[in-house]
Amino acid sequence: MSFDKVVARADFPALERSILKFWSDEGIFEKLRAKNRGRKKWSFLDGPITANNPMGVHHAWGRTYKDAFHRYFAMAGHDCRYQNGFDCQGLWVEIEVEKQLNLSTKADIERIGLDTFTEACKQRVHKYAAVQAEQSKRLGYWMDWDDSYFTMSDDNNYTIWSFLKKCHETGFLYKGTDVMPWSGRAGCAYSHMEIAEGRKLVAHTALFVRFAIRDRENEFLLVWTTTPWTLTSNVGAAVNGDLTYVKLRAKRDNALYYFAKDNLNHKRLDKEFKQGFGSQPWPKNVPKLKTLHQIFNEHGGYEIEGEVRGSELVGWTYDGPFDELPAQQQQGGFAAPMDLIPADQRGWASGRDGHRVIDPGKDSRGESYVVAGEGTGIVHSAPGCGDVDNKWGKKHEMVAIAPLGADGKFIEGFGPLTGKRATDKETVQEIIASLKDKGLLVAAEEYPHIYPHCWRTGDELVFRLVDEWYISMDWRDDIKKMAQRVNWMPASMRGMEREMDWLTTMKDWMISKKRYWGLALPIWECHKCGTFEVMGGRDELRERAVEGWAEFENQTPHRPYVDRVKIKCVCGEHISRIPDVGNPWLDAGIVAYSTTRYNTDREYWNEWVPADLITECFPGQFRNWFYAILAMSTMMELGKEKPRPPFKNLLGHALVLDENRQVMHKSDGTAIWFEEAAEQLGVDTMRWMYCAQPPTVDLPFGLRHPDEEITVQCADGGTITHTVDGDRLCRVTSKPADEVRRRVLMSIWNCYKFFCDYARIDNFDPTAEQVPVADRQDIDRWILSDLQLVVADVRGAFERYELAPVCHAIEEFLDNLSNWYIRRNRRRFWRGQSEGDADKLAAYQTLYQSLVTLTQLAAPVVPFLSDTIYRNLVANHVEGAPESVHLCDYPEPDETLIDRDLSDRMAALLKIISMARAARTNAKLKVRQPLAMIRVQPASDTERAAVELFKDHILEELNVKDVVVDDDLSSMCMVAIEGNMKLLGPAFGKNAGTVARALADVNAKATAEQIARGLSVEVKVGGETHIVEPAAIIVSKSYGDDWAGEEQVNTVVLLDKRITHELKLEGLARDIVRHVQTLRKEANLDLEDRITLSVRTDDDDLNEAARVCRDHIARETLAADIVHSSLEAAATSSVKIDGKTVEIELVRCQDDGLRTM
RNA sequence: GGGCUCAUAGCUCAGUUGGCAGAGCGCGUCGCUGAUAACGACGAGGUCCUAGGUUCAAGUCCUAGUGGGCCCA
DSSP, rough: OOOOOOOOOOOOHHHHHHHHHHHHHHHHHHHHHHHHTTTOOOOOOOOOOTTTSSBHHHHHHHHHHHHHHHHHHHHOOOOOOOOOOEOOOSSSHHHHHHHTTTSSSHHHHHHHHHHHHHHHHHHHHHHHHHHHHHHHTTTTOOOOOOGGGEEEEHHHHHHHHHHHHHHTTTTTTTEEEEEEEETTTTTTOOOHHHHHHGEEEEEEEEEEEEEBTTTSTTTEEEESSGGGGGGEEEEEEETTTTTEEEEEEEETOEEEEEEGGSSSSSOOOOHHHHHTTTTTTTTTTOOOHHHHHHHHHTOOOOEEEEEHHHHHTTTOOOOOOOTTTTGGTTTTTTTTSSSSGGGGGSSSOOHHHHHHEEOOOOOOOOOOOSSSSOOOOOOEEOTOOOOHHHHHHHHHHHOBBBBBOTTTTBBBSSSTTTBBBBHHHHHHHHHHHHHHHOOOEEEEEEEEEEEOOTTOOOOEHHHHHHHHEEOTTTTTHHHHHHHSSEEEEEGGGOEEEEEEEEHHOOEEEEESOSSSSOOOEEOOOOOTTTOOEEEEEEHHHHHHHHHHHHHHTTTTTTTTTGGGOOOETTOOEEEESSOEEEEEHHHHHHHHHEEEEEEHHHHHHHHHOOOEEEEETTTTTTHHHHHHHHHHHHHTTTTTTSSSSSSSEEEEEEEEEEEOOOOOOTTOSSSSBBBHHHHHHHHHHHHHHHHSSSSSEEEEEEOOOOOEEEEEEEETEEEEETTTOOBBBEEEEEEHHHHHIIIIIIHHHHHHHHOOOOOOOOOOOTTTTOOOOOGOOOHHHHHHHHHHHHHHHHHHHHHOOOHHHHHHHHHHHHIIIIIIIIIIHHHHHOGGGGOOOOHHHHHHHHHHHHHHHHHHHHHSSSHHHHHHHIIIITTSTTTOSSGGGGGSSOOOOGGGGHHHHHHHHHHHHHHHHHHHHHHHHHTOOOOOOOOEEEEOOOOHHHHHHHHHHHHHHHHHHHHOEEEEEHHHOOOGGGEEEEOOOHHHHHHHHHGGHHHHHHHTTTHHHHHHHHHHTTOOOOEEEEEEEEEGGGEEEEEEHHHHHTTEEEETTTTEEEEOOOHHHHHHHHHHHHHHHHHHHHHHHTOOOOOOOOOOEEEEEEHHHHHHHHHHHHHHHHHHHEEEEEEEOOOOOSSEEEEEEETTEEEEEEESSSSOOOOOO
C-alpha cells in the first residue's frame, strides 16, 4: 500500500471539513481524554464568552490560543478539564430581547410579564450558546461541549450569593445614595466600568447665565453650563477663593458681572478647534468658540471696574434661575421618592432659600475643584444632578434637588417642564426661552465635548440621584497582593501595573442595577426598621422563607420567581428582596469557585485551582474580568492562612482589526463573521495568523466586502451560503492570510507533496529498517540535529505560553528543510530505483522523520493540516501508530542526534554560498554559467571544515569546477583601511576623530600587513604620535579583473571570472536543458516520462554545445534521443539563448520510462 | 487637568552596557526552478518627532516642547 497521491493545490477548507468528520466519526477527542485521564493536570479557566451574538473573527484569536494550549498540554500528557463558559446575564441580553419582542421601555417589559421576559432571555442565551459552540467546533476548538458552564446557572448564582454574604459579614456591603450616570432609555444607572465604554464626541447647547446677587443692585454672578436642564435644580455657586475675579460693567444695561479674570480672554478649546479631539475632528457646523471679551464686546461693549479675590465672594446669596418652581420651595430638597433624601438633611434650607456662594476647596489629590478655563470660574452647582456637586452639597448643607425620573424626564414639581425629556432639543429651547424671559441668559453656544452615552442604546446619559448597592473597596490592598502573585503576560503589556492603577483609583463597586435579567441580588431589606440581610444560598433562603417558597421552589433564582419569597425581619416584618439585579461582572468573576465545585466538592476545587492559565483579549479586562475574578477570589479567600489565587498565569492579547487597522463594525457590514473567514481563508491559516502575531500588537486581519455575496462549494456537492445565524456569506479578502498560507501552509504542503510523489514511485516503506544515523550523509545528520533543536525550542516556548516563538521556530526549520535540505538532496530522490542504495533510503528516512516530527510539532497550531499529513504518512502505514496526530505524544528532543558543530558548519556553508552568490550577481555571472574555480579564505576552523565537508554541495550549488581553500588571499587584494570608532573612541577621547582622519593618509597596504602581524600602528597628527591598536583599524579589500570577490570580516570568497570555450558551451547546454524542462512542464509530462527531443539552431556555438554536451542534455531531460530535424510535434517552443534563436520540440516516448540518473 | 507609555523606511516593528541605522511585508532589477504562486542576490526608499544639554561619540542618557495611545479626573 503506497501513500495517497497529494494534489498540488490543496483546498484547505474542504480538507478541514473532512478532518472534522474524521474526528467526530472516530471519537478522537474522547480517545484523547481517555488517554490522559488521571495523569498530571493542566488546569485552564475559561473567561466566559457573551452568548448573545454569533462569533466573529475577533473572538477567534483568544479561542485559538485556548485550543492551542489545550492541544499542546494534552499531547504532552496532561489531563485537562476542557470547560468552555458562556456569559448569560446582563443588560446586553435584555437589549437584544427587547428588540426581538419589540419592547421599548421598562413599562413594556413589565406589561408582558417578567416571567415571559426572563424565559425569552434564557432562550436567547441557549440559542447563541449553541451557535457559538458550532462555530467553535469549526475552528477546531476541542472542548467538552456538553459540560460548558453558563453564568445563569443555579450554581453560579448561588455561589455569588455566598460571596455577597461574605462581603456583608465583613461589613463591606452597603446601600448608598449618590448621583449616578443614568440612561433614561435603559432605565438604569451605570457603574464606572461601563461608562468608559460609551464616550462620544457631541455638541451640546451650552449657556452663559447670570444669577442676580441679593442685596446688590444690578450685580450678577456669571456662570456657564453644558447641561441646561440642571439649572432648574441650582442650589449653589462654587468659586475658588484663591482666584482673582473681575468686575465687568456691561455698557448695554449697565450690569456688573463677576467671573474669573483669566477667563476674559481665554480661548476655549482653541487646540481642539485646530487639531480635533484625539483622532476625531472638530464637528462640522459648530463654530469656533468666542471668548468672554468677544461676547461682551458684541453686546455693546464693557469696562473692567476692578478685581476681587474669590474668597470675598464666599457667603454671598443670590436668586436662582428657576426659583419659581415648586421643587425649589421644598425644605430639605426635592426628590421622588423623598426617601432618597437622607434623614439628616430634611431640615436644611430649600433650594430657593439656600442659594449662596461657596468655596469647595480641593479634592483628595490637592487639586482645586474650581479652576479658571473652560467656564467662568464660578460653577453652577446642583447637588441633585452631579456627583461632585453632591459631595460639596453634603459638606456645605446644600440640599439636593433631583429633577429626573427613571425615564430621564422631569418629574412633578418642575412646572411646565414636568414630563419632558431633559436632553431633548425642545426642552433645552424651552429652558432658554424661560431664561430669556427672566433676563438671565447672557449667551448660548454649541459646545463640542466628549460626553458619556449609554454603551448599548446610544442614549445620552444624565445624572440622577439614586440609591444603589455597593461593595466597599476598603480591602483593595488585599486584592493588590493577590494581583501581584499572578504572572502577567506578555511582560511588555505591563499588565500588573495597569491592574494596580485600576485597583488604586477605582471607587466602591456598584453592584446593583434596576433591571430584570440577571443575578438576583440576595438582599432582603426591611423598609420599616431599615435593616437588611443577605442570603448566602438556596438552603439558607429555604430555612428563612415565610412566604412564597412553594412558588419559587422549582424555579431558577431569577426574577420574578425569587421575588415572591419573603423572610422574617428581626423586627417581625415579612420583608422582600430588593428588586435590583447584579452587575454581570459578578457572574464572570465567581467562576474560579462556581465551576470548580467549591461548595460541593472541595477536593475537586483543590485539584484544579489555581488554574495554570487564563487568557483573554486585554483591552478593558483590567477593570472587568481580570478585576472581578481577582477581587471576588480575594474575598472568598479572606481570612485564610494561605489565600489562593484563582490562576497562576494570565496571557493577554491585542485586538483584531481590519486590514487597514480600523475597528470592524457590525453595523456597516465590515465585521467579519467567523464562517466567512473559515470557509474562504481556511481555519488553519487563521490559527497560524493568530498564533504567530505578537500578542501585544493589534492584528490587521482582512477586509469584508458586504456587497459581494458568495457561495462556498463543498466537496460533497453541497454549498454554504449563510452563517449559522443566517447571515449571508460575503467575500473576505486578507493579504496577511494569503501570506501565511503561501509561506507556511503551502510550504509544508509542498514538502509533503515532494516526499509523497517520490515515495510513491519508489514504494518507500516507512517501517523498513533504519539506516544508522552514523551512516547517513552529513546533511542528513544536520537536518536531524536541527530538528531536535527546534523540538526543544518549541516545547520551551509552549511551556512559557509564548506562541509566536513556537511559530517562528517552526517557520525557520521549515525554511531550512524546504529551501536547503530538499533543494540540495533532490537528486538522491530522482535517481533510479534499480540502484536501490542505502544512501537513497537514508534520504527518504531523514525526510520522513523530519516531516512527521514537524507535523506533530505544528499540530496544536494547525490541527487540520497536521492530521491530514500525519494520517497519510503514518496512521495509514504504520501498524500500532495512533490514528490521529493528536493522539501522539508530543515530540521530545533526542540529545544523541544533536550535533552543534555540524550546525555551525552548515551555517558557515550557507554564509559562504550566500557570499558567492552575491559575488556572482555583482559580476553578472548567472549560475547556469559554469566557472572554473572558487577560492575561499575561511575566517575560522568552522568555515574551513565547512568547505571541506560540504565540497560537493559547493560545486553543485554554485556551478563551479573546483573549490580551493586559501588561508591568505591578501596577495590578490587591493587594500584600504579606516579607523574603528568603537575602539578609537575609548582610546583617544577627544582626539579620536583626528586620529581616524589621519589614518586615511597612511600607506594602507603596509599598515594592513602590520596589523596582520598583530602590531600597533603609529599615526602622526600635528607633531604628536599616537599608537593605534590593530583591532582599532578596519581593513577592506578589492580584487582585479579576473576575480569577483566578496568578503565579510575575515571571510573571503573569490570567483574565477575567466570563461573558457568549454565552460561557455557547458553553460549554453544548461540553457537548452532549462528550456526543455519548461517545455516538458507545459506539455504536462509526468516526472518519469521519456522523450525524443529536437534542437535546431543556426548558431555555431549552440550547435557545438548540443553536440558536445549531448549526454548531459539527454540525462537531464530524460531524452532517449536527440535529433536536429523537426518532429512535427505538438510541444514546441522557440526560445532565445544569448540572443540566438533555438527551436525546441519534444514528444513522449511510448516505451516505459526508466529513469536515468 | 493628572499619571503611564510611545514616536525609527511606504506599512508593521526590532535596535542590548552610548560605538558604522536594521528585519519582515510591499516596490524595482536580475537570477534559480524536474516539489514549491516557493526561493536567492541586488537596488531604491531615513531630518531615528522638534529644540537644547551631557559625551571623543546620542536612535539610545538628561531637560523642555509637539503629537499619538491607554488609564484616571
